[in-house]
Ligand SMILES: Cc1cc2nc3c(=O)[nH]c(=O)nc-3n(C[C@H](O)[C@H](O)[C@H](O)COP(=O)(O)OP(=O)(O)OC[C@H]3O[C@@H](n4cnc5c(N)ncnc54)[C@H](O)[C@@H]3O)c2cc1C
Protein backbone atom coordinates (compact mmCIF):
# COMPACT_ATOMS: atom_id res chain seq x y z
CA UNK A 424 0.00 0.00 0.00
CA UNK A 425 1.50 3.32 -0.94
CA UNK A 426 0.92 6.09 1.48
CA UNK A 427 -0.89 9.27 0.53
CA UNK A 428 1.41 12.30 0.54
CA UNK A 429 -1.08 15.04 1.40
CA UNK A 430 -3.76 15.51 4.04
CA UNK A 431 -5.79 18.25 5.72
CA UNK A 432 -5.01 16.84 9.13
CA UNK A 433 -2.79 14.07 10.47
CA UNK A 434 -3.75 12.60 13.84
CA UNK A 435 -0.92 10.81 15.67
CA UNK A 436 -2.19 7.92 17.81
CA UNK A 437 -4.81 5.23 17.29
CA UNK A 438 -6.14 5.12 20.85
CA UNK A 439 -9.58 6.23 21.99
CA UNK A 440 -8.60 9.93 21.74
CA UNK A 441 -7.24 9.77 18.19
CA UNK A 442 -10.27 7.80 17.03
CA UNK A 443 -12.77 10.16 18.67
CA UNK A 444 -11.03 13.20 17.18
CA UNK A 445 -11.00 11.63 13.70
CA UNK A 446 -14.68 10.73 13.98
CA UNK A 447 -15.74 14.22 15.11
CA UNK A 448 -13.75 15.99 12.39
CA UNK A 449 -15.14 13.68 9.71
CA UNK A 450 -18.68 14.06 11.01
CA UNK A 451 -18.30 17.82 10.70
CA UNK A 452 -17.45 17.34 7.06
CA UNK A 453 -13.67 17.62 7.03
CA UNK A 454 -12.01 15.67 4.22
CA UNK A 455 -8.58 14.03 3.87
CA UNK A 456 -8.12 13.06 7.49
CA UNK A 457 -5.28 10.62 8.24
CA UNK A 458 -4.67 8.68 11.47
CA UNK A 459 -1.20 7.20 12.05
CA UNK A 460 -0.62 4.52 14.71
CA UNK A 461 2.76 2.91 15.36
CA UNK A 462 1.31 -0.42 16.45
CA UNK A 463 -2.28 -1.68 16.25
CA UNK A 464 -5.26 0.35 17.51
CA UNK A 465 -5.62 0.33 21.32
CA UNK A 466 -1.97 -0.71 21.74
CA UNK A 467 -1.40 2.21 24.14
CA UNK A 468 -3.15 3.07 27.39
CA UNK A 469 -6.57 2.55 25.81
CA UNK A 470 -6.13 -1.21 25.50
CA UNK A 471 -4.58 -1.46 28.95
CA UNK A 472 -7.06 0.58 30.95
CA UNK A 473 -9.83 -0.16 33.40
CA UNK A 474 -12.35 1.59 31.12
CA UNK A 475 -14.34 2.79 34.09
CA UNK A 476 -16.64 5.78 33.47
CA UNK A 477 -17.28 8.11 36.39
CA UNK A 478 -18.67 11.60 36.88
CA UNK A 479 -17.70 11.89 40.54
CA UNK A 480 -14.80 14.32 40.32
CA UNK A 481 -13.53 17.10 42.56
CA UNK A 482 -13.02 19.77 39.87
CA UNK A 483 -15.79 21.36 37.85
CA UNK A 484 -13.95 20.79 34.58
CA UNK A 485 -13.58 17.03 35.07
CA UNK A 486 -17.21 16.74 36.25
CA UNK A 487 -18.52 18.52 33.15
CA UNK A 488 -16.32 16.65 30.69
CA UNK A 489 -17.35 13.33 32.23
CA UNK A 490 -21.04 14.19 32.41
CA UNK A 491 -21.24 15.21 28.77
CA UNK A 492 -19.23 12.15 27.76
CA UNK A 493 -21.63 9.84 29.62
CA UNK A 494 -24.50 11.44 27.71
CA UNK A 495 -22.69 10.49 24.50
CA UNK A 496 -21.90 6.93 25.62
CA UNK A 497 -25.58 6.38 26.41
CA UNK A 498 -26.39 6.76 22.72
CA UNK A 499 -23.02 5.78 21.24
CA UNK A 500 -24.10 2.37 20.00
CA UNK A 501 -26.73 4.01 17.73
CA UNK A 502 -24.86 7.19 16.86
CA UNK A 503 -21.79 5.21 15.75
CA UNK A 504 -24.04 2.56 14.12
CA UNK A 505 -21.76 -0.12 15.53
CA UNK A 506 -22.29 -3.75 14.60
CA UNK A 507 -20.52 -5.06 17.72
CA UNK A 508 -21.29 -4.28 21.36
CA UNK A 509 -19.55 -1.50 23.28
CA UNK A 510 -20.85 -3.15 26.49
CA UNK A 511 -21.83 0.03 28.29
CA UNK A 512 -22.91 -0.98 31.76
CA UNK A 513 -24.26 1.73 34.09
CA UNK A 514 -24.35 0.25 37.55
CA UNK A 515 -22.60 3.11 39.27
CA UNK A 516 -19.39 3.84 41.14
CA UNK A 517 -19.31 3.40 44.89
CA UNK A 518 -16.53 5.55 46.31
CA UNK A 519 -15.83 4.66 49.91
CA UNK A 520 -14.33 6.91 52.59
CA UNK A 521 -12.11 5.40 55.27
CA UNK A 522 -10.94 8.61 57.00
CA UNK A 523 -12.60 11.71 58.41
CA UNK A 524 -10.82 14.03 55.94
CA UNK A 525 -12.08 11.94 53.08
CA UNK A 526 -15.61 12.01 54.42
CA UNK A 527 -15.47 15.82 54.55
CA UNK A 528 -13.97 16.13 51.08
CA UNK A 529 -16.77 13.89 49.77
CA UNK A 530 -19.40 16.31 51.13
CA UNK A 531 -17.82 19.05 49.03
CA UNK A 532 -17.56 16.80 45.98
CA UNK A 533 -21.20 15.75 46.16
CA UNK A 534 -22.32 19.35 46.49
CA UNK A 535 -20.35 20.36 43.40
CA UNK A 536 -21.54 17.34 41.43
CA UNK A 537 -25.19 17.93 42.34
CA UNK A 538 -24.93 21.58 41.32
CA UNK A 539 -23.73 20.42 37.92
CA UNK A 540 -26.63 17.99 37.58
CA UNK A 541 -24.72 14.79 38.41
CA UNK A 542 -26.97 12.52 40.51
CA UNK A 543 -24.46 11.53 43.23
CA UNK A 544 -25.72 10.60 46.70
CA UNK A 545 -23.84 10.59 49.98
CA UNK A 546 -24.40 7.29 51.79
CA UNK A 547 -23.91 6.18 55.37
CA UNK A 548 -22.39 2.79 56.17
CA UNK A 549 -25.70 0.93 56.12
CA UNK A 550 -26.70 2.34 52.75
CA UNK A 551 -23.28 1.52 51.30
CA UNK A 552 -23.58 -2.04 52.58
CA UNK A 553 -26.90 -2.42 50.75
CA UNK A 554 -25.10 -1.74 47.48
CA UNK A 555 -22.06 -3.96 48.08
CA UNK A 556 -22.89 -6.31 50.98
CA UNK A 557 -19.40 -7.75 51.44
CA UNK A 558 -17.65 -4.38 51.97
CA UNK A 559 -15.48 -4.45 55.09
CA UNK A 560 -17.53 -2.22 57.37
CA UNK A 561 -14.74 -2.05 59.95
CA UNK A 562 -12.82 0.30 57.69
CA UNK A 563 -15.50 2.06 55.62
CA UNK A 564 -16.94 5.19 57.26
CA UNK A 565 -19.22 6.51 54.50
CA UNK A 566 -19.50 6.49 50.72
CA UNK A 567 -20.77 8.31 47.67
CA UNK A 568 -22.67 6.65 44.86
CA UNK A 569 -23.55 7.82 41.37
CA UNK A 570 -25.86 5.35 39.61
CA UNK A 571 -25.13 6.56 36.06
CA UNK A 572 -21.37 5.91 36.30
CA UNK A 573 -20.21 2.67 34.77
CA UNK A 574 -17.91 0.75 32.50
CA UNK A 575 -17.28 0.09 28.79
CA UNK A 576 -15.36 -2.42 26.74
CA UNK A 577 -12.31 -0.36 25.66
CA UNK A 578 -11.56 -2.46 22.58
CA UNK A 579 -15.02 -2.47 21.06
CA UNK A 580 -15.63 1.18 21.99
CA UNK A 581 -12.46 2.19 20.14
CA UNK A 582 -13.41 -0.13 17.28
CA UNK A 583 -16.83 1.58 17.10
CA UNK A 584 -15.26 5.05 16.69
CA UNK A 585 -12.74 3.63 14.23
CA UNK A 586 -15.34 1.99 12.01
CA UNK A 587 -17.63 5.04 12.08
CA UNK A 588 -14.69 7.28 11.10
CA UNK A 589 -13.65 4.89 8.36
CA UNK A 590 -17.17 4.95 6.92
CA UNK A 591 -16.92 8.74 6.82
CA UNK A 592 -13.77 8.46 4.70
CA UNK A 593 -10.92 8.75 7.22
CA UNK A 594 -7.66 7.05 6.14
CA UNK A 595 -5.82 4.90 8.69
CA UNK A 596 -2.22 3.66 8.74
CA UNK A 597 -1.39 1.21 11.51
CA UNK A 598 2.09 -0.22 12.18
CA UNK A 599 3.40 3.17 11.00
CA UNK A 600 5.56 5.34 13.26
CA UNK A 601 5.80 9.13 13.22
CA UNK A 602 9.49 10.04 13.41
CA UNK A 603 9.41 13.81 12.86
CA UNK A 604 7.24 16.85 12.23
CA UNK A 605 8.36 19.46 9.74
CA UNK A 606 7.80 23.01 10.99
CA UNK A 607 8.69 26.08 8.90
CA UNK A 608 8.25 29.67 10.06
CA UNK A 609 6.43 28.36 13.14
CA UNK A 610 3.85 26.54 11.06
CA UNK A 611 3.29 22.81 10.68
CA UNK A 612 4.13 21.63 7.15
CA UNK A 613 4.40 17.86 7.19
CA UNK A 614 4.53 14.68 9.23
CA UNK A 615 7.39 12.26 8.60
CA UNK A 616 6.78 8.55 9.18
CA UNK A 617 8.85 5.41 8.65
CA UNK A 618 6.68 4.69 5.59
CA UNK A 619 6.70 8.13 3.97
CA UNK A 620 6.02 11.84 4.46
CA UNK A 621 2.56 13.44 4.51
CA UNK A 622 2.22 17.17 3.84
CA UNK A 623 -0.35 18.71 6.14
CA UNK A 624 -1.17 22.08 7.72
CA UNK A 625 -2.60 20.48 10.87
CA UNK A 626 -1.22 17.83 13.24
CA UNK A 627 -2.98 16.43 16.30
CA UNK A 628 -0.86 14.92 19.04
CA UNK A 629 -2.95 12.10 20.52
CA UNK A 630 0.06 9.94 21.32
CA UNK A 631 -0.85 9.17 24.95
CA UNK A 632 2.25 8.25 26.95
CA UNK A 633 4.49 9.56 24.15
CA UNK A 634 2.84 12.96 23.83
CA UNK A 635 5.86 14.82 25.18
CA UNK A 636 8.12 13.36 22.48
CA UNK A 637 5.67 14.27 19.74
CA UNK A 638 5.54 17.82 21.17
CA UNK A 639 9.33 18.05 20.97
CA UNK A 640 9.23 17.12 17.27
CA UNK A 641 7.18 20.29 16.71
CA UNK A 642 9.14 22.48 19.12
CA UNK A 643 6.33 22.52 21.68
CA UNK A 644 7.19 21.89 25.32
CA UNK A 645 4.32 19.99 26.98
CA UNK A 646 4.64 19.69 30.78
CA UNK A 647 3.57 16.05 31.06
CA UNK A 648 5.32 12.85 32.07
CA UNK A 649 4.43 9.18 31.86
CA UNK A 650 4.22 6.67 34.66
CA UNK A 651 3.56 2.94 34.79
CA UNK A 652 0.26 1.89 36.37
CA UNK A 653 -0.44 -1.76 36.95
CA UNK A 654 -3.68 -3.68 36.79
CA UNK A 655 -4.81 -7.31 36.99
CA UNK A 656 -7.73 -9.46 35.98
CA UNK A 657 -9.18 -12.56 37.66
CA UNK A 658 -10.96 -15.61 36.33
CA UNK A 659 -14.58 -14.86 35.34
CA UNK A 660 -17.28 -15.79 37.85
CA UNK A 661 -21.03 -15.29 38.17
CA UNK A 662 -22.18 -11.72 38.55
CA UNK A 663 -21.87 -10.54 42.10
CA UNK A 664 -20.81 -6.87 41.95
CA UNK A 665 -22.73 -4.19 40.05
CA UNK A 666 -20.74 -1.01 40.71
CA UNK A 667 -17.09 -0.18 40.55
CA UNK A 668 -15.73 0.19 44.09
CA UNK A 669 -12.95 2.72 44.71
CA UNK A 670 -11.08 4.07 47.68
CA UNK A 671 -8.52 6.86 47.34
CA UNK A 672 -7.14 6.38 50.85
CA UNK A 673 -6.78 2.60 50.41
CA UNK A 674 -5.57 3.11 46.85
CA UNK A 675 -7.74 0.66 44.95
CA UNK A 676 -10.37 0.37 42.24
CA UNK A 677 -12.16 -2.89 41.64
CA UNK A 678 -14.84 -3.73 39.11
CA UNK A 679 -16.57 -6.80 37.72
CA UNK A 680 -16.89 -6.70 33.93
CA UNK A 681 -20.05 -7.98 32.19
CA UNK A 682 -17.91 -10.90 31.06
CA UNK A 683 -17.57 -11.91 34.75
CA UNK A 684 -13.90 -11.21 35.40
CA UNK A 685 -12.85 -8.77 38.11
CA UNK A 686 -10.44 -6.01 37.09
CA UNK A 687 -8.52 -4.14 39.76
CA UNK A 688 -5.69 -1.66 40.02
CA UNK A 689 -3.94 0.81 42.25
CA UNK A 690 -1.69 3.81 41.74
CA UNK A 691 1.78 3.32 43.14
CA UNK A 692 4.04 6.26 42.62
CA UNK A 693 6.59 5.07 40.07
CA UNK A 694 9.48 7.02 38.60
CA UNK A 695 8.59 8.80 35.36
CA UNK A 696 9.41 6.77 32.25
CA UNK A 697 8.09 4.38 29.64
CA UNK A 698 8.49 1.06 31.47
CA UNK A 699 5.29 -0.98 31.54
CA UNK A 700 6.51 -3.90 33.59
CA UNK A 701 4.47 -6.14 35.85
CA UNK A 702 5.87 -6.38 39.35
CA UNK A 703 5.50 -8.68 42.36
CA UNK A 704 5.22 -5.60 44.54
CA UNK A 705 2.04 -4.60 42.78
CA UNK A 706 0.60 -8.08 43.02
CA UNK A 707 1.35 -8.28 46.76
CA UNK A 708 -0.08 -4.85 47.54
CA UNK A 709 -3.12 -5.39 45.34
CA UNK A 710 -3.86 -8.75 46.97
CA UNK A 711 -3.56 -7.23 50.45
CA UNK A 712 -5.80 -4.25 49.72
CA UNK A 713 -8.54 -6.14 47.96
CA UNK A 714 -8.75 -8.88 50.58
CA UNK A 715 -8.98 -6.19 53.24
CA UNK A 716 -11.67 -4.05 51.60
CA UNK A 717 -13.64 -6.72 49.72
CA UNK A 718 -12.81 -10.02 51.47
CA UNK A 719 -14.65 -12.53 49.21
CA UNK A 720 -12.76 -11.27 46.15
CA UNK A 721 -9.64 -12.79 47.73
CA UNK A 722 -10.97 -16.21 46.77
CA UNK A 723 -10.57 -15.44 43.06
CA UNK A 724 -7.62 -16.56 40.98
CA UNK A 725 -5.54 -14.06 39.07
CA UNK A 726 -5.20 -14.85 35.40
CA UNK A 727 -3.29 -11.89 34.04
CA UNK A 728 -1.42 -8.81 35.14
CA UNK A 729 -0.09 -5.95 33.03
CA UNK A 730 0.97 -2.32 33.08
CA UNK A 731 0.20 0.80 31.05
CA UNK A 732 1.16 4.45 30.97
CA UNK A 733 -0.65 7.25 32.75
CA UNK A 734 0.23 10.55 31.07
CA UNK A 735 0.31 12.99 33.98
CA UNK A 736 -0.30 16.75 33.72
CA UNK A 737 0.59 19.26 36.46
CA UNK A 738 -3.03 19.64 37.68
CA UNK A 739 -4.15 16.08 36.81
CA UNK A 740 -6.63 17.42 34.28
CA UNK A 741 -6.35 16.96 30.52
CA UNK A 742 -4.60 19.26 28.07
CA UNK A 743 -6.86 19.79 25.07
CA UNK A 744 -5.23 22.65 23.26
CA UNK A 745 -3.56 24.37 20.36
CA UNK A 746 0.04 25.61 20.70
CA UNK A 747 0.93 29.28 20.62
CA UNK A 748 4.45 28.65 19.35
CA UNK A 749 3.53 26.38 16.43
CA UNK A 750 0.55 27.11 14.20
CA UNK A 751 -1.37 24.01 13.19
CA UNK A 752 -0.21 21.92 16.16
CA UNK A 753 -2.93 20.58 18.49
CA UNK A 754 -2.83 18.14 21.39
CA UNK A 755 -5.02 15.92 23.54
CA UNK A 756 -2.89 14.48 26.32
CA UNK A 757 -2.08 14.63 30.03
CA UNK A 758 -5.26 12.73 30.88
CA UNK A 759 -3.69 11.62 34.17
CA UNK A 760 -5.46 8.26 34.21
CA UNK A 761 -8.95 9.20 33.06
CA UNK A 762 -8.77 9.87 29.35
CA UNK A 763 -10.82 6.93 28.27
CA UNK A 764 -14.06 8.17 29.78
CA UNK A 765 -13.55 11.72 28.46
CA UNK A 766 -12.92 10.76 24.82
CA UNK A 767 -16.30 11.89 23.43
CA UNK A 768 -15.62 15.42 24.72
CA UNK A 769 -11.96 15.29 23.68
CA UNK A 770 -13.10 14.56 20.14
CA UNK A 771 -15.79 17.21 20.11
CA UNK A 772 -13.72 20.03 21.64
CA UNK A 773 -10.67 19.43 19.49
CA UNK A 774 -12.71 19.27 16.30
CA UNK A 775 -14.38 22.57 17.21
CA UNK A 776 -10.99 24.13 17.94
CA UNK A 777 -9.47 22.95 14.65
CA UNK A 778 -12.45 24.11 12.59
CA UNK A 779 -12.67 27.46 14.41
CA UNK A 780 -16.16 26.79 15.75
CA UNK A 781 -17.69 28.12 18.96
CA UNK A 782 -16.57 25.74 21.75
CA UNK A 783 -19.24 23.65 23.52
CA UNK A 784 -17.73 24.60 26.86
CA UNK A 785 -15.16 27.09 28.20
CA UNK A 786 -11.63 26.03 27.33
CA UNK A 787 -9.36 28.07 29.66
CA UNK A 788 -8.88 25.21 32.09
CA UNK A 789 -7.98 22.80 29.29
CA UNK A 790 -5.45 24.88 27.38
CA UNK A 791 -1.71 24.48 27.55
CA UNK A 792 -1.11 28.10 28.55
CA UNK A 793 -2.93 27.62 31.88
CA UNK A 794 0.38 26.42 33.33
CA UNK A 795 2.42 29.45 32.30
CA UNK A 796 4.00 31.07 35.34
CA UNK A 797 1.08 30.16 37.59
CA UNK A 798 0.82 28.08 40.71
CA UNK A 799 -1.53 25.15 40.48
CA UNK A 800 -4.59 25.91 42.61
CA UNK A 801 -7.10 23.71 40.88
CA UNK A 802 -5.61 20.25 41.42
CA UNK A 803 -7.83 17.24 40.83
CA UNK A 804 -7.59 15.15 44.01
CA UNK A 805 -9.90 12.28 43.11
CA UNK A 806 -7.32 10.19 41.26
CA UNK A 807 -6.27 6.59 41.91
CA UNK B 808 -16.07 -28.83 7.82
CA UNK B 809 -18.12 -25.64 8.07
CA UNK B 810 -15.87 -23.02 9.71
CA UNK B 811 -18.89 -22.03 11.83
CA UNK B 812 -18.64 -25.38 13.56
CA UNK B 813 -14.89 -25.33 14.13
CA UNK B 814 -14.14 -23.98 17.59
CA UNK B 815 -10.70 -22.41 17.71
CA UNK B 816 -10.71 -20.89 21.18
CA UNK B 817 -12.98 -22.83 23.47
CA UNK B 818 -12.40 -20.62 26.51
CA UNK B 819 -13.74 -17.56 24.71
CA UNK B 820 -16.05 -19.40 22.31
CA UNK B 821 -14.50 -18.23 19.05
CA UNK B 822 -15.00 -20.19 15.83
CA UNK B 823 -12.92 -20.37 12.69
CA UNK B 824 -15.68 -18.41 10.96
CA UNK B 825 -15.27 -15.61 13.56
CA UNK B 826 -11.53 -15.55 12.79
CA UNK B 827 -12.16 -15.31 9.04
CA UNK B 828 -14.52 -12.38 9.58
CA UNK B 829 -11.96 -10.57 11.72
CA UNK B 830 -9.23 -11.23 9.12
CA UNK B 831 -11.48 -9.69 6.47
CA UNK B 832 -11.98 -6.61 8.64
CA UNK B 833 -8.23 -6.10 8.67
CA UNK B 834 -7.37 -7.58 12.07
CA UNK B 835 -4.37 -9.70 11.30
CA UNK B 836 -2.23 -10.08 14.41
CA UNK B 837 -2.73 -12.13 17.55
CA UNK B 838 -2.74 -8.99 19.70
CA UNK B 839 -5.61 -7.51 17.70
CA UNK B 840 -7.72 -10.68 17.66
CA UNK B 841 -7.26 -11.03 21.36
CA UNK B 842 -8.56 -7.56 22.02
CA UNK B 843 -11.57 -7.62 19.77
CA UNK B 844 -12.82 -11.15 20.48
CA UNK B 845 -10.93 -12.29 23.61
CA UNK B 846 -9.20 -15.01 21.57
CA UNK B 847 -6.52 -16.50 23.79
CA UNK B 848 -7.62 -14.52 26.84
CA UNK B 849 -9.49 -17.30 28.63
CA UNK B 850 -8.47 -19.22 31.74
CA UNK B 851 -5.97 -21.31 29.76
CA UNK B 852 -4.30 -18.13 28.43
CA UNK B 853 -3.95 -19.49 24.88
CA UNK B 854 -2.27 -22.72 25.92
CA UNK B 855 -4.98 -24.57 24.00
CA UNK B 856 -5.71 -22.27 21.07
CA UNK B 857 -2.49 -20.28 20.59
CA UNK B 858 -0.84 -22.54 18.04
CA UNK B 859 -4.05 -22.94 16.06
CA UNK B 860 -4.60 -19.20 15.87
CA UNK B 861 -1.03 -18.69 14.68
CA UNK B 862 -1.51 -21.37 12.07
CA UNK B 863 -4.75 -19.86 10.79
CA UNK B 864 -3.16 -16.40 10.50
CA UNK B 865 -0.26 -17.89 8.56
CA UNK B 866 -2.56 -19.78 6.18
CA UNK B 867 -4.96 -16.92 5.59
CA UNK B 868 -2.32 -14.28 4.89
CA UNK B 869 0.07 -16.65 3.21
CA UNK B 870 2.89 -16.00 5.65
CA UNK B 871 5.50 -18.43 6.94
CA UNK B 872 4.49 -19.61 10.41
CA UNK B 873 7.72 -18.30 11.93
CA UNK B 874 6.73 -14.76 10.96
CA UNK B 875 3.43 -14.84 12.81
CA UNK B 876 3.98 -13.41 16.27
CA UNK B 877 2.55 -15.23 19.23
CA UNK B 878 0.73 -13.13 21.80
CA UNK B 879 2.93 -11.27 24.29
CA UNK B 880 3.62 -13.47 27.25
CA UNK B 881 2.80 -12.16 30.69
CA UNK B 882 4.45 -13.14 33.97
CA UNK B 883 3.20 -16.41 35.32
CA UNK B 884 0.53 -15.44 37.81
CA UNK B 885 -1.96 -17.80 36.27
CA UNK B 886 -4.35 -19.46 38.67
CA UNK B 887 -3.10 -18.21 42.02
CA UNK B 888 -5.72 -16.99 44.49
CA UNK B 889 -5.44 -13.37 45.61
CA UNK B 890 -5.77 -14.54 49.21
CA UNK B 891 -2.82 -16.91 48.83
CA UNK B 892 -0.72 -14.13 47.32
CA UNK B 893 -1.60 -11.94 50.29
CA UNK B 894 -0.76 -14.69 52.79
CA UNK B 895 2.59 -15.35 51.12
CA UNK B 896 3.33 -11.61 51.17
CA UNK B 897 2.40 -11.39 54.87
CA UNK B 898 4.74 -14.32 55.64
CA UNK B 899 7.60 -12.58 53.90
CA UNK B 900 7.18 -9.56 56.10
CA UNK B 901 7.35 -11.50 59.33
C1 LIG C 1 -3.84 0.71 34.19
C2 LIG C 1 -4.66 1.85 33.65
C3 LIG C 1 -6.00 1.99 34.05
C4 LIG C 1 -6.78 3.04 33.57
N1 LIG C 1 -8.10 3.11 33.92
C5 LIG C 1 -8.89 4.07 33.36
C6 LIG C 1 -10.30 4.10 33.64
O1 LIG C 1 -10.83 3.27 34.39
N2 LIG C 1 -11.04 5.07 33.04
C7 LIG C 1 -10.49 6.01 32.19
O2 LIG C 1 -11.20 6.87 31.68
N3 LIG C 1 -9.16 5.98 31.92
C8 LIG C 1 -8.36 5.04 32.48
N4 LIG C 1 -7.01 5.03 32.19
C9 LIG C 1 -6.45 6.10 31.36
C10 LIG C 1 -6.75 5.85 29.90
O3 LIG C 1 -6.29 4.57 29.53
C11 LIG C 1 -6.06 6.89 29.02
O4 LIG C 1 -6.22 8.20 29.53
C12 LIG C 1 -6.62 6.86 27.60
O5 LIG C 1 -6.71 5.54 27.13
C13 LIG C 1 -5.76 7.71 26.70
O6 LIG C 1 -6.11 7.45 25.37
P1 LIG C 1 -5.25 8.09 24.21
O7 LIG C 1 -5.88 7.69 22.94
O8 LIG C 1 -5.09 9.53 24.49
O9 LIG C 1 -3.80 7.45 24.39
P2 LIG C 1 -3.28 5.94 24.04
O10 LIG C 1 -4.37 4.95 24.16
O11 LIG C 1 -2.06 5.75 24.82
O12 LIG C 1 -2.98 6.07 22.50
C14 LIG C 1 -1.83 6.71 22.01
C15 LIG C 1 -1.37 5.94 20.79
O13 LIG C 1 -0.35 6.67 20.13
C16 LIG C 1 0.53 5.76 19.56
N5 LIG C 1 1.80 6.44 19.30
C17 LIG C 1 2.67 6.92 20.23
N6 LIG C 1 3.76 7.45 19.61
C18 LIG C 1 3.55 7.33 18.28
C19 LIG C 1 4.30 7.66 17.12
N7 LIG C 1 5.51 8.24 17.21
N8 LIG C 1 3.80 7.37 15.90
C20 LIG C 1 2.58 6.77 15.78
N9 LIG C 1 1.82 6.42 16.85
C21 LIG C 1 2.30 6.69 18.07
C22 LIG C 1 0.64 4.67 20.61
O14 LIG C 1 1.08 3.45 20.05
C23 LIG C 1 -0.79 4.59 21.14
O15 LIG C 1 -1.55 3.57 20.52
C24 LIG C 1 -6.21 3.98 32.68
C25 LIG C 1 -4.87 3.85 32.27
C26 LIG C 1 -4.10 2.79 32.73
C27 LIG C 1 -2.68 2.66 32.27
Ligand code: FES
Nearest residue numbers: 816818849853856
Ligand atom coordinates in the same frame (compact mmCIF):
# COMPACT_ATOMS: atom_id res chain seq x y z
S1 FES D 1 -8.75 -21.88 24.36
FE1 FES D 1 -8.27 -19.87 23.84
S2 FES D 1 -7.76 -19.03 25.74
FE2 FES D 1 -8.21 -21.04 26.29
